[in-house]
Amino acid sequence: MPGNHERALDALARRGRLRALEPARGLDFTSNDYLGLAQSHELAAAITAAIERGVPIGAGGSRLLRGNHPEHELLEQEAAEFFGGPTALFFGGGFVANTAVWSTLPGRGDLIVYDELIHASAHEGMRLSKADARAARHNDAQSFEDAIVSWRAAGGTGQPWLAIESLYSMDGDRAPIEDLAGIADRHDAMLVIDEAHATGVFGPAGRGLAAGLEGRQNVISVHTCGKALGVMGALVIGPRSMRDFLINRGRAFIYATAPSPLVASAVRAAIQICRDHPERREKLHQLMAFAGKELNAKTRFRASGSQILPLIVGSDAAAVSLAGSLQRRGYDIRAIRPPTVPEGTARLRLTITLNTGESEISRLIDDIAAAEAETAA
Numbered sequence: 413m414p415g416n417h418e419r420a421l422d423a424l425a426r427r428g429r430l431r432a433l434e435p436a437r438g439l440d441f442t443s444n445d446y447l448g449l450a451q452s453h454e455l456a457a458a459i460t461a462a463i464e465r466g467v468p469i470g471a472g473g474s475r476l477l478r479g480n481h482p483e484h485e486l487l488e489q490e491a492a493e494f495f496g497g498p499t500a501l502f503f504g505g506g507f508v509a510n511t512a513v514w515s516t517l518p519g520r521g522d523l524i525v526y527d528e529l530i531h532a533s534a535h536e537g538m539r540l541s542k543a544d545a546r547a548a549r550h551n552d553a554q555s556f557e558d559a560i561v562s563w564r565a566a567g568g569t570g571q572p573w574l575a576i577e578s579l580y581s582m583d584g585d586r587a588p589i590e591d592l593a594g595i596a597d598r599h600d601a602m603l604v605i606d607e608a609h610a611t612g613v614f615g616p617a618g619r620g621l622a623a624g625l626e627g628r629q630n631v632i633s634v635h636t637c638g639k640a641l642g643v644m645g646a647l648v649i650g651p652r653s654m655r656d657f658l659i660n661r662g663r664a665f666i667y668a669t670a671p672s673p674l675v676a677s678a679v680r681a682a683i684q685i686c687r688d689h690p691e692r693r694e695k696l697h698q699l700m701a702f703a704g705k706e707l708n709a710k711t712r713f714r715a716s717g718s719q720i721l722p723l724i725v726g727s728d729a730a731a732v733s734l735a736g737s738l739q740r741r742g743y744d745i746r747a748i749r750p751p752t753v754p755e756g757t758a759r760l761r762l763t764i765t766l767n768t769g770e771s772e773i774s775r776l777i778d779d780i781a782a783a784e785a786e787t788a789a
Contacts, residue, residue, distance in 0.1 A: 428728040429749050438744040440767040441776060446613050446719050447692045448766030449642025449682055458681030459674060467677050471670035476659070479670030487676040488647070494683050495619055495635060496626035497649035501658055502679075504671040506608055506636035507533040509646035512664035513604060513634065514575070515540035517654065521570035525559045527551065529583065531606060532752075534575050543573065550580075553591035560599050572601035578621040579609040582753050582761060584720030589622050596630050604632045612640025613719060618686035618693055641682040645671050696766055699773065703764050706777040711784065721762040723780070731758035737783040743776055 424430040436443075449455055462483075471479035484502055491500040503509035514537025518524050522543040526534060529550045538545045546563070548555040560572045574596055576587045589605065596603040607620035615623035618640065625631045632650035637643045648658065658665050685692070696719065704715030713723045725731050731747035738745045738760070749758045764773070 428732055436744055438739060438742045439772050439776070440744055440765055441762050442744045442746050443763060443765060443767070444609070444639035445642055445767060446640040446696060446763070446765050447642065447686075449640070449685065452642065452685075454685055455642055455678055455681055459678055462674055462677035467673050469672055469674050471673060473670065474666065474668060475670040476666060481670070481673040481676070483673040483676040483680070484670065487680050490680055490683060491635070491647045492649060494617070494687060495633065495647070495649045496623065497633065498627065499650065499652050499655040501648045501655045501665070502671060502676060503646045503648065503665065504668060505644060506531075506606075506634065506638065506646040507536070508664050508668065509634050509636070509648055510534045510606065511537040511540070512658060512662040513632065513648060514538045515664070516658055516662040517602075517604075517632075518543035518573045519570065521568075522573060523560065523563045523568055523570060524573045524575055525556050526575035527577065527580075527587070529580055529754075530575050530577060531581065531608070534606065538575075543570070544568075551585065551587055553588045553595060556592060557595045557599070560595070560601065564599075572596075572599050574601055574603045575606075576604070577606040577608065579607075579614070579718055579720070581609050581720065582748060582759070583722055584609075584716030584718040586621060586718070589625065593625055593628075593631070600630075602630050602632065604634070606634045608634065608636040608639060608646075609718075609720060611635040612682075612686050613693065613696065617690070637679045637682065641679060641686070643678045643682055644675055645679060647679075692766060696764065699764050699766070699768075699770065702770050703762075703773045703777070706774055707780075710777050710781045713780075719764040721764065723760040723762060724757050725759060726756055728758045731760060734780075734783055735760055737786065738776075738779060741779045741783075743779070 467483055471481060473479035488500040488502055510533035514534050518541050520542040524538055524543050524545040525548050527550055528547045546559045548559055556574055574592055578587055593603055605622045610621040612618040614621045622633055629651050632654055635647045637645040700719050707713055707715050725734055728749045731749060735745050735747040745760055748761045
């Protein structure tokens with residue numbers, strides 16, 4: 413068995429796709445800490461206050477045993493109110509939340525239609541699901557509808573489920589949410605929206621790009637807490653029956669040790685910061701606009717209109733080379749290669765956060781242009 417693993421690792425290395433853990437280094441242009449909360453004094457103070465009032469670090473068990481803490485329930489109550497949904501359920505991470513949703517809620521005889529660029533966590537859940545699954549072209553609402561129509565014509569009688577991200581993690585582009593909501597209405601479908609990269613950044617008070625749809629009986633949203641909120645975990649927002657079904661049938665919820673009550677307390681504080689301090693979001697949007705203008709003016713790459721700026725270079729080797737050049741100049745930027753992104757679209761994924769300012773962004777864009785010129789020469 414070790415020999416098989418070694419051969420597989422050697423093959424990855426030959427293709428330039430061997431992964432390794434590396435420490436954070438240089439200026440932050442790679443994290444998802446969009447609002448700069450992960451190391452903020454505000455969250456540190458919230459954690460300190462929670463410890464002082466006796467909130468435990470560990471839950472001690474699953475939530476169906478002794479691990480259900482008042483901090484979990486307070487977070488879920490406050491999150492439902494903040495995001496505008498009927499109920500919320502807290503998970504230890506976005507991957508486990510998406511896996512639980514897609515492996516548990518769609519049933520045998522149902523159809524899942526998913527955007528071809530949906531998160532790997534959704535794919536993992538669909539792999540475990542009893543429902544059929546079909547891919548739709550990226551951000552093509554008609555492709556979603558065509559999949560449902562053809563499934564019905566072939567005798568499909570269950571419920572359709574639509575799987576999308578509101579803001580795509582590797583391209584930084586937005587889904588046609590309103591069009592997809594209309595399709596869900598016409599076909600008695602459930603629309604599940606992964607707001608991972610929009611939570612805290614877009615929408616009123618940072619409620620996400622699908623904030624206007626929250627509270628509808630055919631809409632479920634997933635809001636991760638480890639990106640703009642700066643902590644960890646994920647909140648699934650939706651109808652009461654959804655929450656109860658996940659608690660009763662969701663293996664990823666039932667058999668997992670409950671998330672840290674201390675973390676739940678920190679997420680509550682992060683949501684409060686989102687609600688009460690719009691200046692963070694306003695500053696981020698200013699930096700996003702500045703970065704987009706600089707990128708368009710000085711390089712061949714185009715801005716995405718969000719805090720995620722993909723520099724698609726094509727080959728794995730070109731992405732690794734450009735990333736290495738920028739790392740040597742003092743930036744924390746990583747190459748993203750297949751299978752995380754489609755073949756032939758290896759890239760650098762730049763992120764704009766409050767951990768850097770206009771001067772660092774301007775210098776980065778200048779260095780990208782210089783590195784490109786060096787590569788061309």
